Amino acid sequence: MDIEAATREFLASPESRNHIIDTRQFKERRPLEEVFRLADKIAGEIKAGKTGYARVLDGKSMISLFYEPSTRTRLSFEMAMTKLGGSVISTENAAEFSSAVKGESLEDTIRVICGYEPDVIVMRHRENGAPLRAATVSTVPVINAGDGSNQHPTQALLDIYTVQKEIGRMDSLRVGFVGDLKKGRTVRSLAYLLSHLEGNRLFFVAPESMRLEDDIRSYMKERRVEFEESEDLGEVLPEVDVLYVTRLQKERGSTAQDGSYYVLDRKGIARMRPGSIIMHPLPRNEEIHPEVDSDPKAAYFRQSANGLYVRMALLHDMARG
Numbered sequence: 001m002d003i004e005a006a007t008r009e010f011l012a013s014p015e016s017r018n019h020i021i022d023t024r025q026f027k028e029r030r031p032l033e034e035v036f037r038l039a040d041k042i043a044g045e046i047k048a049g050k051t052g053y054a055r056v057l058d059g060k061s062m063i064s065l066f067y068e069p070s071t072r073t074r075l076s077f078e079m080a081m082t083k084l085g086g087s088v089i090s091t092e093n094a095a096e097f098s099s100a101v102k103g104e105s106l107e108d109t110i111r112v113i114c115g116y117e118p119d120v121i122v123m124r125h126r127e128n129g130a131p132l133r134a135a136t137v138s139t140v141p142v143i144n145a146g147d148g149s150n151q152h153p154t155q156a157l158l159d160i161y162t163v164q165k166e167i168g169r170m171d172s173l174r175v176g177f178v179g180d181l182k183k184g185r186t187v188r189s190l191a192y193l194l195s196h197l198e199g200n201r202l203f204f205v206a207p208e209s210m211r212l213e214d215d216i217r218s219y220m221k222e223r224r225v226e227f228e229e230s231e232d233l234g235e236v237l238p239e240v241d242v243l244y245v246t247r248l249q250k251e252r253g254s255t256a257q258d259g260s261y262y263v264l265d266r267k268g269i270a271r272m273r274p275g276s277i278i279m280h281p282l283p284r285n286e287e288i289h290p291e292v293d294s295d296p297k298a299a300y301f302r303q304s305a306n307g308l309y310v311r312m313a314l315l316h317d318m319a320r321g
């Protein structure tokens with residue numbers, strides 16, 4: 001399957017509105033603002049101990065189908081559905097415990113699941129394009145919870161939501177990405193999304209073997225997004241409002257040449273601008289030293305917590321039918 005061609009065809013079809021597969025679906029600012037307003041409202045109610053949203057998805061159900069490991073995405077989606085009053089049926093290790101082991105195709109699995117009448121399917125898969133294949137046969141909304149090295153759209157939505165909350169805007173930003181930019185799907189999704197907003201300037205820091213893929217570079221050029229590529233984290237640190245750090249994608253075959261990889265420590269953050277923030281989709285390995293965690297710039301745990309409210313807002317809209 002030519003994933004890029006299939007994605008373009010999907011994005012051009014009216015059916016794409018029923019699913020969340022790729023951040024290129026979010027070209028307009030207004031739908032983003034609506035999701036973020038709802039996320040804010042839900043977060044406000046929950047933090048105030050109010051129960052206004054506790055039953056809005058009463059009687060609705062979500063199937064979470066994860067063929068790859070996850071902590072944040074699966075649990076925050078499942079918690080989101082539960083907090084909205086819906087129910088969850090979960091396969092946390094579908095690669096081992098679903099009938100994929102017996103050779104069932106993904107398409108057949110989705111057709112069978114749809115027969116059980118869920119209201120939404122949230123899926124993660126190790127193969128690029130798998131959620132798109134699922135969406136083409138599904139009779140209910142499919143949410144891509146991460147596919148291979150391709151996309152992780154709901155992560156990008158919660159990332160932008162976090163930037164908006166922390167910095168107060170989602171455009172005219174200077175955003176630095178550092179790490180394994182070739183295999184990291186969160187970087188791809190967020191770079192696409194930032195390209196749709198006004199005046200963002202992007203800096204990509206990676207060793208030669210982990211540089212950004214050409215398709216993203218072409219997309220940014222098409223959209224006239226200003227971007228720079230470098231191998232030197234030190235020169236980018238003083239430039240950015242947001243530093244988006246990512247880990248080495250060992251499970252996708254990435255290895256640090258000569259064993260070295262970027263590490264952000266206290267000395268590094270001292271070079272960053274006042275008011276700038278550090279983000280990370282997590283899980284973290286060694287790329288952010290734990291001594292950074294107590295600095296107010298370290299926004300990564302606030303970022304992961306925001307995932308609950310953004311996913312509640314998405315489910316609120318998608319599972320209600």
Ligand code: CP
Binds near residue numbers: 069073281
């Ligand atoms: N950020 C993220 O996708 O984390 P998980 O792999 O734990 O879901």
